[in-house]
Amino acid sequence: MSKIIVTGGCGYIGSHTCIALLAQGHEVVVFDDLSNATKESIDRIEKIAGKRPELCIVDLKNKNATSAAFEAHKEALAVIHFAAYKAVKESVDHPLQYYENNFFSLINTLTAQQKLGINNFIFSSSATVYGMPETCPVTEKSPVSTPFSPYGNTKKIAEEILKDHTAANLDFSVISLRYFNPIGAHESGEIGELPNGIPNNLMPYITQTAAGIREKLMVFGNDYPTKDGTAIRDYIHVMDLAEAHVVAVNRLVDQKQEQNFEIYNLGTGTGYSVLEVITAFETQNNLSINYEITARRDGDVPVVFASTELASKKLGWTAKRDLNSMVKSAWNWEKNYRKND
Ligand code: WQD
Numbered sequence: 016m017s018k019i020i021v022t023g024g025c026g027y028i029g030s031h032t033c034i035a036l037l038a039q040g041h042e043v044v045v046f047d048d049l050s051n052a053t054k055e056s057i058d059r060i061e062k063i064a065g066k067r068p069e070l071c072i073v074d075l076k077n078k079n080a081t082s083a084a085f086e087a088h089k090e091a092l093a094v095i096h097f098a099a100y101k102a103v104k105e106s107v108d109h110p111l112q113y114y115e116n117n118f119f120s121l122i123n124t125l126t127a128q129q130k131l132g133i134n135n136f137i138f139s140s141s142a143t144v145y146g147m148p149e150t151c152p153v154t155e156k157s158p159v160s161t162p163f164s165p166y167g168n169t170k171k172i173a174e175e176i177l178k179d180h181t182a183a184n185l186d187f188s189v190i191s192l193r194y195f196n197p198i199g200a201h202e203s204g205e206i207g208e209l210p211n212g213i214p215n216n217l218m219p220y221i222t223q224t225a226a227g228i229r230e231k232l233m234v235f236g237n238d239y240p241t242k243d244g245t246a247i248r249d250y251i252h253v254m255d256l257a258e259a260h261v262v263a264v265n266r267l268v269d270q271k272q273e274q275n276f277e278i279y280n281l282g283t284g285t286g287y288s289v290l291e292v293i294t295a296f297e298t299q300n301n302l303s304i305n306y307e308i309t310a311r312r313d314g315d316v317p318v319v320f321a322s323t324e325l326a327s328k329k330l331g332w333t334a335k336r337d338l339n340s341m342v343k344s345a346w347n348w349e350k351n352y353r354k355n356d
Pocket residue numbers: 101102103141142143195196197215216217218220232233234235236246247248289312315
């Protein structure tokens with residue numbers, strides 16, 4: 016039994032990762048400031064996993080509060096760090112808030128860990144660090160370019176902070192996980208994505224359109240150089256992503272890492288266009304989505320999908336769930352959540 020601290024564990028990917036950690040027998044403590052999620056996530060996790068993570072409500076931008084929170088859990092063996100702002104458009108409008116929140120939280124967490132000797136850290140990164148990839152599939156050696164948003168830049172700079180920190184502290188180990196496009200929900204339908212306000216991302220916008228909350232989906236451009244003109248992404252089931260985090264944290268806890276700073280893509284290796292996702296959603300859920308083709312969205316790249324070779328070879332992990340199960344689980348959650356509305 017090992018205690019794992021999950022910062023941002025009330026959020027979409029964090030809560031699904033808590034479920035996967037508990038299923039593997041880990042003890043979980045969630046650090047969350049509830050700025051982008053509610054305590055209800057803890058109830059949902061308990062209902063699914065049959066065990067309740069402890070919740071510590073803490074603002075990780077506050078150095079003293081962070082230090083006190085870690086002191087109370089100094090026997091933890093690792094931290095999985097999700098706590099960050101992550102809305103691309105919001106980051107363009109409020110860059111300073113993004114830099115302050117995402118870097119202060121990261122640095123306070125690393126400082127607290129170093130003081131207590133909690134020397135394992137899993138970082139929630141993003142394929143957005145690749146910017147506009149020259150070739151696909153994208154490997155971990157593909158050039159990291161200037162991402163298109165302050166949000167993406169916080170991920171890129173955070174990885175540089177982690178690289179420097181691990182170079183200076185060889186007893187501190189980091190695995191950075193670069194997510195492609197996480198979608199879907201736990202098969203129970205008891206937990207899923209809950210964006211604040213109008214969704215920026217494709218899947219919640221689709222499910223809210225299907226639920227009648229949004230009048231229609233705007234498809235941002237069909238003049239890309241792809242099979243049907245719409246942009247291609249590597250969608251990955253959130254439970255596959257969650258399970259990858261457990262594999263990664265076990266790798267560090269069991270001291271199986273080869274370097275003290277490792278980076279892995281988390282994708283399926285298959286790209287789907289926006290129209291293919293819409294069609295899969297309609298077919299799997301036996302409904303039709305009202306959508307309109309509109310202009311491209313600034314900053315969108317035409318095609319991006321992952322090479323999954325390194326994660327498969329080194330972590331022994333590959334995504335298991337297909338697009339059909341992703342779109343089914345997304346709708347299952349939306350229906351389930353709305354029925355209590
Ligand atoms: C996917 C595709 C859109 C909405 C971003 C971040 C990434 C990650 C996931 C943050 C694109 C199209 C979308 C809509 C549409 N992290 N689309 N209509 O932009 O690939 O990645 O979110 O959470 O770091 O960069 O994801 O879901 O916004 O877009 O046509 O209403 O769907 O143009 O082609 P994206 P997305």
